[in-house]
Amino acid sequence: MPKETRKEILSHLKRVVIKIGSGVISDHESGKPPLERGLSRKRIQGYARRIAKIHKTGVEVMIVSSGAVMAGRERLNLNRVKLDIPEKQASAAIGQSFLMRTYEHYFEKQGLKVAQILLGHHDLEHRQRFLNAKHTLEALLSHGVIPIINENDTVTVDEIKIGDNDTLSATMACLAGAQLLIILSDVEGLYTDDPRKTLKKNEAAPELISLVRSITPDIEKRAGKSKNPLSRGGMYTKVQAAKKTMSYGVPTLIVNGLDSKVLDQVFKGHEVGTLFWAGPKKVSPRKHWIAHTLKPLGAVTIDAGARRALVNNGKSLLPAGVTQVEGKFEFGSPVRILDDQGVEVARGLVNYNSADLARIKGLTSAKIRDMLETGFYEEAIHRDDLVILEPAPAT
Ligand code: GLU
Numbered sequence: 207m208p209k210e211t212r213k214e215i216l217s218h219l220k221r222v223v224i225k226i227g228s229g230v231i232s233d234h235e236s237g238k239p240p241l242e243r244g245l246s247r248k249r250i251q252g253y254a255r256r257i258a259k260i261h262k263t264g265v266e267v268m269i270v271s272s273g274a275v276m277a278g279r280e281r282l283n284l285n286r287v288k289l290d291i292p293e294k295q296a297s298a299a300i301g302q303s304f305l306m307r308t309y310e311h312y313f314e315k316q317g318l319k320v321a322q323i324l325l326g327h328h329d330l331e332h333r334q335r336f337l338n339a340k341h342t343l344e345a346l347l348s349h350g351v352i353p354i355i356n357e358n359d360t361v362t363v364d365e366i367k368i369g370d371n372d373t374l375s376a377t378m379a380c381l382a383g384a385q386l387l388i389i390l391s392d393v394e395g396l397y398t399d400d401p402r403k404t405l406k407k408n409e410a411a412p413e414l415i416s417l418v419r420s421i422t423p424d425i426e427k428r429a430g431k432s433k434n435p436l437s438r439g440g441m442y443t444k445v446q447a448a449k450k451t452m453s454y455g456v457p458t459l460i461v462n463g464l465d466s467k468v469l470d471q472v473f474k475g476h477e478v479g480t481l482f483w484a485g486p487k488k489v490s491p492r493k494h495w496i497a498h499t500l501k502p503l504g505a506v507t508i509d510a511g512a513r514r515a516l517v518n519n520g521k522s523l524l525p526a527g528v529t530q531v532e533g534k535f536e537f538g539s540p541v542r543i544l545d546d547q548g549v550e551v552a553r554g555l556v557n558y559n560s561a562d563l564a565r566i567k568g569l570t571s572a573k574i575r576d577m578l579e580t581g582f583y584e585e586a587i588h589r590d591d592l593v594i595l596e597p598a599p600a601t
Contacts, residue, residue: 211417211483213475215457221266221347221384225375226253228272229392230463241287244280245273245305249466251312256469257352258316263473266347268382269354270375271309277301291363298359309354319351324358327368330377330499333492340381347382369443376447377499380454380491387451388472389444390463395480396428396441418482421449448482450498453595457483489593497553497593500540504533504560506567506586507544516543516552517594522585523554525574528567535560543587554592557583 231253233246257267275294278301279285284293306322313320323342329335346353355378357368368374372389379387393401399412418425429441441460448458461468461479471478489497508516512527523543535541536559543552556563563586566574575582 212477212481215386215481215483216473216475219265219385221268221382222260222386222388223268223270223375223379223382223384224253224257224469225270225371225387225389226272226463227371227389227391228276230390231271231273232276234464239285241285242280243276245277245301245308247308247312250308251315252466253469254309254312254316254318258313258318260469260473261318261350261352267352268343268347268378268384269309269352270371270378271305271354271356272371273305274298274301274356274359277304295360302356302360305356306354313352319349321346321351321353323353323355325355325368325374326358326362327501329358330368331501333495336381336495336499343378343382372443372447373450376450376458379451379456379458380494380498384456387447387456387458388469389447389458389460390468391441391444391460392462392464393441394462394478395460396425396445398428415480416477418448418480419484421445421452421482445482452482452484453487453489453498454494455484455486455488457481493593496540496555496591497595500553502533502542502553503535503539504531504556505542505544505550506531506556506563507546507548510546513545513551516592520589522589523552523587523592524571524584525558525563525566525586526568526570528563528586531560531564531567533560537581541587543592550595552592552594554587556587557585 231246231249232240232243234243235246235248236243257269261267275297278297278299279289281300281304282297284297289297302324306320310320323339325339329339343353355374357371357374375387375389394414396415396418397412398415401412405411426445429445444460451458459472459479459481461472468478506528507530508523508527509529512523515521515527516523529546533541535556537557538555540553541556542550543554545551558566562578566577571584
């Protein structure tokens with residue numbers, strides 16, 4: 207089954223997003239410790255060659271590349287573990303132009319043009335800006351250009367950051383309607399346990415998981431945090447990225463990008479790395495954006511009856527079913543919807559600000575209509591603005 211799955215994905219492939227992590231394009235050969243490493247030209251040259259080969263077969267390629275901070279650090283000789291924010295941003299500014307210069311140089315040798323796209327969370331949370339980014343990407347791809355995307359680190363601080371490029375690459379794969387996201391990592395894929403741990407006597411060695419069809423709590427637990435100071439999220443953010451794309455019917459493949467042959471193997475349909483794919487299930491682009499791109503500003507807890515109405519019967523959330531309101535949010539803000547066990551079952555855009563919702567929670571429509579002079583809505587969150595999260599939790 208897994209082999210057919212991979213061939214099937216490749217047979218429909220028109221557009222692919224390839225995420226290249228800092229750990230993968232840092233100069234391992236230099237023998238320096240991770241925080242002193244700069245960009246590996248050799249590796250970028252290798253990727254340019256392989257990506258050009260893929261592009262020649264008629265597949266459009268977008269790259270999400272990290273490495274700006276790493277390259278800038280090296281150029282400024284900043285090898286302390288902790289950098290302050292301006293130092294990090296200065297490193298990103300220096301590194302980003304160097305990163306692009308290097309990509310441009312090697313892609314030009316392959317007869318291909320590249321374009322730089324820098325995005326922040328603000329560009330993604332406004333629907334119009336989000337769609338603008340999509341139109342720009344479309345125009346670039348239609349001219350045969352390879353867009354190279356990174357977070358706009360120079361002007362964003364942690365609070366308003368997308369945070370990591372695994373997340374950004376998943377958002378881009380969905381935004382651009384790609385049929386595959388490939389994450390080039392510095393490990394082979396997801397293992398049953400930490401592959402680097404020392405085994406106890408008679409303990410079986412951890413095995414590589416070839417196919418994941420659903421992101422269960424068990425899978426999330428296996429995705430431990432990274433020990434490499436150059437990789438921001440390790441396997442955890444990769445699995446979260448896969449969750450995002452799977453809910454949109456886009457498969458994610460995590461492979462070892464340090465292996466120079468890996469992209470060739472992937473495109474031959476070889477069973478390398480871990481493939482996350484649940485099949486071609488797709489929510490509407492807007493609903494996917496609500497659930498997976500917007501950052502929730504608060505949470506509402508609902509009772510068992512409201513949970514059934516939402517999850518099983520496809521209904522809207524009424525104020526009567528709300529039992530608790532957390533956080534400070536405004537009309538139209540994204541919020542998490544938790545059941546009475548605290549499990550997040552849905553996300554949506556709310557019709558009341560947090561103060562009003564806290565006042566009217568548990569009340570019937572008739573009572574609320576009397577209480578509020580203006581701004582009455584039947585629904586706390588309308589069905590059109592509400593997304594049940596996958597996998598749909600059982601009742
Ligand atoms: N945007 C960061 C950089 O270019 C990397 C973020 C990440 O690796 O996830 O250095």
